[in-house]
Amino acid sequence: MVKSRVGIIFGGRSSEHEISILSAASVLTAIDREKYETVPFVIDKGGAWRFADFDPEGLSELTDPRISELTSGARRVTIADFDEMTDFAFPLLHGPFGEDGTIQGLFEMLDKPYAGCGVAASAVSMDKIFTKEIWGRNGLPLCGYTQTTSYVCDSEKETAREAARIERELGYPIFVKPANLGSSVGVSKVHDRPSLEEALSLALRFDKRVIAEAAVNGRELEIGVTGRGAPIASAVGEILLDGLYYDYDSKYRGGGAKVAIPADIPDSVRDEIEALALEAYRMLDGEGYARIDLFFDEGQGQVYLNEMNTIPGFTRFSMFPLLWGAKGVGYSELIERIIDFGYERHNAAHQR
Secondary structure, eight states, X not given: OOOEEEEEEEEXXXXXXXXXXXXXXXXXXXXXXXXXXXXXXXXXXXXXXXXXXXXXXXXXXXXXXXXXXXXXXXXXXXXXXXXXXXXXXXXXXXXXXXXXXXXXXXXXXXXXXXXXXXHHHHHHHHOHHHHHHHHHHTTOOBOXXXXXXXXXXXXXXXXXXXXXXXXXXXXXXXXXXXXXXXXXXXXXXXXXXXXXXXHHHHHTTTOSEEEEEEOOSSEEEEEEEEESSSOEEEEEEEEEESSSSOOHHHHHSOOXXXXXXXXXXXXXXXXXXXXXXXXXXXXXXXXXXXXXXXXXXXXXXXXXXXXXXXXXXXXXXXXXXXXXXXXTOOHHHHHHXXXXXXXXXXXXXXXX
């Protein structure tokens, strides 16, 4: 059997560079080497592509010194090298310049089959404002939100004015987030005007557009989706928080949060979440795989969509593979399914 040469692309220019490397280490460790030949590429923080033929065993912590060595010592390559060395692309680039449709556009130009959602779904899902606009205009349940930009908040006076508007519209507590970023980077939960102004300034350091959301007094739930025309859903999991919210350390350093899979929720709520997630996925033209995050307000009996992650983490703390594991889909099988969906989409495009 001829093995498919799978290019694993990781690192990248975003603030989630190190997390991406850990996701790649996990995938490189788990992928079926009987079926696939892996060709690893790391994109350094400056955007240069490098061939990163390394042993992922033991690489499991953000503090591992090999993380910096991977990007500084690996041999530089060109896009033409990447194209020649691979049959299939598996991007594990979290955040901007990877999860936002940019690298998916490159694969389309190369006519390279690839894992995950396409250009439009990736770009829209990466943008929290665009995502909510599409879901909201189609009647899907969302918490209250508003937006602002660096053009509006161009001085302390204008930032204070925007903070006053957001305060009037949403009330407290409020989450403030960069529109295009993940892993809780630049995110704040605030309870008063001074903190809100600081949170706006912080978020605007990471993106020119910022979303402010009314905090939901509810449970944080997540569900995985895979597939194309007839997608299927994983088990539903819950983030059990010890801190204020599911922050960076909770996700990637294992502190401040535990997970419950499956979530302890009524069957009727689980069915509602599954149906809602599949509808949300199809509405954004999801293909391949994604993780959808939701809130469940038990007091009101209401489920709210939060966001869709088109390249969810594959680290040892990551929910996405754990959710599928609870549904009986092992890590290696999940990777194979994702690769199969990528080939399926590519072949279908060539038949049109």
